[in-house]
Amino acid sequence: MRESIDQNGRPYSRFWFIFTLLIGTFTMSISQSSLSTAYPTLMRAFGISASTVQWLTTGFMLVMCVSMPISPWMLNNLNFKTMFIGALALFDIGSLMIILTPASWGVSGFWFMMIGRAMEAFAVGVLFPSYQSVLLEITPREARGTTMGIAGLVMGSALACGPIVSGIILKFFTWKSLFIFFMIIITVIIIMAGSGLIRDVMQRHESSLDWLSVFLSIGLIGVMYVINQIGKTKINWTISGTILLVSILAIIWFCIRQLKLQNPLLELRVMKTFNYDLAILLTSISYIALIVTTIIFPLYYQGVLKVSPFVSGMSLVPGAALLSILNPLTGKLADKIGFKPTMLVGMAMIVAGWFAGLFLINQMSLWIMILCAMVIEGGNAFVMMPAVTLGANSLPNELVPHGTAVITTVRQVLGSTGVAVSTIILTTVTSHNLSRGMGNLSAALSGYHYVFLTMLAVEIVGLLLALALKNTVKKDAKA
DSSP: OOOOBOTTSOBOOHHHHHHHHHHHHHHHHHHHHSGGGGHHHHHHHHTOOHHHHTHHHHHHHHHHHHHGGGHHHHHHHSOHHHHHHHHHHHHHHHHHHHHHOOGGGHHHHHHHHHHHHHHHHHHHHHHHHHHHHHHHHHSOGGGHHHHHHHHHIIIIIHHHHHHHHHHHHHHHSOTHHHHHHHHHHHHHHHHHIIIIISOOOSOOOOOOOOHHHHHHTTHHHHHHHHHHHTTOSSOOHHHHHHHHHHHHHHHHHHHHHHHHOSSOSSOGGGGGSHHHHHHHHHHHHHHHHHHHHHHHHHHHHHHTSOOOHHHHHHTTHHHHHHHHHHHHHHHHHHHHHOHHHHHHHHHHHHHHHHHHHHHHGGGOOHHHHHHHHHHHHHHHHTTHHHHHHHHHHTSOGGGHHHHHHHHHHHHHHHHHHHHHHHHHHHHHHHHHHHHTTOOHHHHHHHHHHHHHHHHHHHHHHHHHHHHTOOOOOOHHHHO
16 A cells, blocks of 8 residues: 655655545535525525525536636645645635625625625635545555545535535524534634645646636636526526527637647546546436435425425435445445446436336325435445546546546536526426416426436436446456
């Protein structure tokens, strides 16, 4: 096993390095999905509409999409310890701005709060690809599956735990307590990182930052913005269509420029590798299943089964717990038997979960739907992080930061698209059936039926892609 030596030639504890890195990233990533529970409270506090408060999540995702492609350049040019502590400090400053925002400022206060939220998002967007790249760098290739399985706790569990944590805090405290909670933990992590638990472990390949590429990457924000507008009423499609066209042209220009630059902001040539391309699609498809489950299932619990928001949030616990338990185990499994059979098991589970939900949704049973969610989230543990590891193993080490940044960015865009499409299907079908005179319950069940049918079709595509993988098994495992 490789000795743990940092870039300055000094030994360090790999366990405490990984622990500090994952706890910090876990806390920051919880903030991505934690605010939906607080929407009604924030609407009352600031006197804003539902469409306005939604920007706390939508704006967060938009800023993340721009900061993610910058992360490889930062890893190659900055001391990792400085970069990590800087991102945590930026997150803390953003949280402090939110905490200090007076509700008496009304709408103006909300948009001041959004500046702090954008600072949080930039920090999370930088660290999401970076922590995966760093873990892959410090872990021997033959043990990457196991390490990334543990890292999967951050990606999967944090997404599912966000609404749970916020639901518990908001039940007993004010909405600002949620950000105080994040700030306290992040401050402790900064102290831990500054004490020497985080080291500079990445080799640097210094280059100048291509600001034109950074500017063109903003096209991702335009695309994501229009995607999130779909399905809303009173949309000016002349303006939205123009934004979409300009954004797509900017992204195309961005891609062409990356292929021509000697030192691109984001190395897109990684996509010439077959297994890497399949890894992108598989991790994205599994992420769509996970994020749609954490959003659509609670809507079903509250809207159809009429349970409280607290019960709805706690109903996500079994799936999140199973995901947390399986992530490290599936990483070890991928190391032992190969990535293809591991991901085939996962995609089969995800397909089975949506298939069962499709036919059992009319039973209107909380426990049945919780079991379906558990199967879907359990299957995700076999796919999402093993796919990231497979993609990284398909690339030379110097391209791993670029590879993880591409995967994370695409996953975020497709995941957000999946949520938007699912929400559109649910609202459109339900509204159409209500206009035809169908009862509220029947109309809602029909909407969920079509969402589940769509998700089943998407995940079947994922299963077929898993079948197309070229398997990779350690040679010594066959001996």
